[in-house]
Amino acid sequence: MLNRRFLRVKVLQALYAFFQTSDNDLTVVEKNLFQSINRLYDLYLYRISLLLSILQAARLNMEKNKAKKLPSEEDLNPNMRFVENKALLILDNNAELKSLLEKKKIDWSMHFDDIKKLWRKIKDSDEYDRYMNQPANDFNIDKKFLNRLYETFIQDETLFEHLLHEQSIYWYTDMEVVDINISKTINGFDDSIKPFHTVVLDLYKDEQDDRKFVQELLRKTILFEAEYNTIISDKTKNWELDRIALMDIIIMKMGFCELEHFENIPVKVTMNEYIELSKNFSTPKSKNFINGILDKV
Numbered sequence: 223m224l225n226r227r228f229l230r231v232k233v234l235q236a237l238y239a240f241f242q243t244s245d246n247d248l249t250v251v252e253k254n255l256f257q258s259i260n261r262l263y264d265l266y267l268y269r270i271s272l273l274l275s276i277l278q279a280a281r282l283n284m285e286k287n288k289a290k291k292l293p294s295e296e297d298l299n300p301n302m303r304f305v306e307n308k309a310l311l312i313l314d315n316n317a318e319l320k321s322l323l324e325k326k327k328i329d330w331s332m333h334f335d336d337i338k339k340l341w342r343k344i345k346d347s348d349e350y351d352r353y354m355n356q357p358a359n360d361f362n363i364d365k366k367f368l369n370r371l372y373e374t375f376i377q378d379e380t381l382f383e384h385l386l387h388e389q390s391i392y393w394y395t396d397m398e399v400v401d402i403n404i405s406k407t408i409n410g411f412d413d414s415i416k417p418f419h420t421v422v423l424d425l426y427k428d429e430q431d432d433r434k435f436v437q438e439l440l441r442k443t444i445l446f447e448a449e450y451n452t453i454i455s456d457k458t459k460n461w462e463l464d465r466i467a468l469m470d471i472i473i474m475k476m477g478f479c480e481l482e483h484f485e486n487i488p489v490k491v492t493m494n495e496y497i498e499l500s501k502n503f504s505t506p507k508s509k510n511f512i513n514g515i516l517d518k519v
Contacts, residue, residue, distance in 0.1 A: 258390070473508075474515055
């Protein structure tokens with residue numbers, strides 16, 4: 223689920239916090255770093271459980287319509303395509319997912335009124351209408367619609383993003399990677415999946431290797447800080463160190479650390495990764511500045 227680029231982002235955030243405070247306790251910083259990485263999995267589960275809450279709202283709506291004093295033919299015999307969406311039912315019936323949601327106490331019951339509003343918005347959409355009136359009942363059509371539903375009605379739904387941001391300040395930058403991985407989760411479904419199969423992704427691709435990478439990058443960037451300050455001062459003779467943005471300094475130090483201590487990572491990969499970090503987390507001019515310094519080094 224997590225790639226090295228995202229792990230570099232997490233280390234960058236941790237180092238920025240470390241260099242901003244006078245209480246530089248590496249043990250605390252490292253603990254908070256891994257906690258923020260682990261909590262990303264909670265965000266992944268919260269976003270998936272939104273789909274299950276929408277399914278619950280749809281089922282309740284059907285039952286409510288059937289219970290009317292004067293139900294229509296449509297109320298009594300509704301189109302079942304959405305509540306029987308095969309891709310959605312894979313999530314709903316999955317034992318491992320249910321266990322994870324219960325263990326981590328993840329649900330949207332406190333906000334079910336908002337879930338019902340979202341369901342009505344989906345139900346009134348042209349996207350939903352086209353899906354419900356498809357002539358064929360096909361697994362790939364179900365999977366494609368579930369992806370479209372997530373992208374259109376959940377991915378950029380500001381209310382639910384706001385509710386999640388209240389739980390963790392880090393989740394603002396984590397949303398994109400989670401949304402990509404939910405799409406991967408759905409695209410990985412096939413009609414042979416059983417309720418006891420694993421359908422959710424693991425947090426790490428290789429937990430031992432990835433945790434070692436994060437820990438060493440954090441520790442060695444801090445350990446060799448004085449050396450890296452000297453390199454930056456030497457390579458930026460026309461600039462005082464305190465005139466360079468802190469974020470740029472940290473990105474360069476991480477780049478130096480990776481070039482010096484991670485011989486298994488190609489130099490070109492390191493260069494590209496830290497230029498990308500500068501594009502996303504620093505000023506518009508930082509990319510060329512950091513590229514130039516890393517290239518000299």
